[in-house]
Amino acid sequence: MATWASEGIILKRNNWGETDKTLTIFTRQRGKVRVLAKGVRRVHSRRAPNIELFNHSKLFFHESKETNILSEADTVTSFNNLKSDLNKISYAYRIAEVIDHFFPEATDSAGLFELILDCLETMDASGDSISIRLTSTAAELKLLAHAGFRPQLFVCSKCSRALIEQTHLLSPEHGGLIDRGCNGEMTLSKPVSVEAIKLLRFLMDSPWEEVVKLRVSESVSKEVDQALSFYLEYILEEKLRSTNFINKVESL
Ligand SMILES: [Zn+2]
Known part of the structure; x- marks a missing residue:
């Protein structure tokens, strides 16, 4: 599976399955992308605070033929x-x-x-x-x-x-x-x-x-x-x- 990284701004979030979310992100590298963020609705998810709506974050993805999967996220600016x-x-x-x-x-x-x-x-x-x-x-x-x-x-x-x-x-x-x-x-x-x-x-x-x-x-x-x-x-x-x-x- 290929990996890639980019800064991105979280534009939209939707619940997916039991514990996942799909995210629409505008990335610096590839423009708008839809990605799957697995497990981020679990209470202790490490990535959850870094993918809040409108966050500007540094993001890492695994890329497969069907979809991009979020692997890591670090907040750059949270716009509190x-x-x-x-x-x-x-x-x-x-x-x-x-x-x-x-x-x-x-x-x-x-x-x-x-x-x-x-x-x-x-x-x-x-x-x-x-x-x-x-x-x-x-x-x-x-x-x-x-x-x-x-x-x-x-x-x-x-x-x-x-x-x-x-x-x-x-x-x-x-x-x-x-x-x-x-x-x-x-x-x-x-x-x-x-x-x-x-x-x-x-x-x-x-x-x-x-x-x-x-x-x-x-x-x-x-x-x-x-x-x-x-x-x-x-x-x-x-x-x-x-x-x-x-x-x-x-x-x-
Ligand atoms: Zn005229």
Whole structure:
């Protein structure tokens, strides 16, 4: 049996059999992988604390024809601030869900591992709910770009004319913003305000340290979050399960 090692971030965990779990992990070496972690639900499992959800860990695998089996795990970063804050957890779920939907196993992972790690580190260190929401939106925009769905936010996605400073429509069907003149009756779109358009443009290309320094209103941060969820759900052709969770946590 071949063995391999990689840093990885735990994105999803499911119980398997009596004492095992299957894990979805985003690894630095091989992108997303599904692995079997045997015996980790036993009370005294040595590996269990190192494969908690969202952990960044150093991982060792046995590889057979059918599956990868986790043999060892050591935590690099456990993101304890994130794990003790329901609001942060709900947005980390969103990021994990988007990654799981967009990127197949063994995809080219160049740059993606760092993106996910930077996003979790930023969320872990974030102090307020607006920063956490903006970090999530920035990550979603960057993930869309990685997956080949970078939204066009600077010119009309349909007629390519420059967008004047006013409310425009976000149209996943056309791949970004469209002006009102180009909005046919059949187009599924969502209006986005001038302030929200500027915020989306900023979040798409700014480094994390600038994202967390932003001071914007609660309402515009929610507007970009909702616009992007709408955009993602159209492309993924399904509802994001994390949205309900985020809404529930925010209503507490
Ligand atoms: Zn147009």
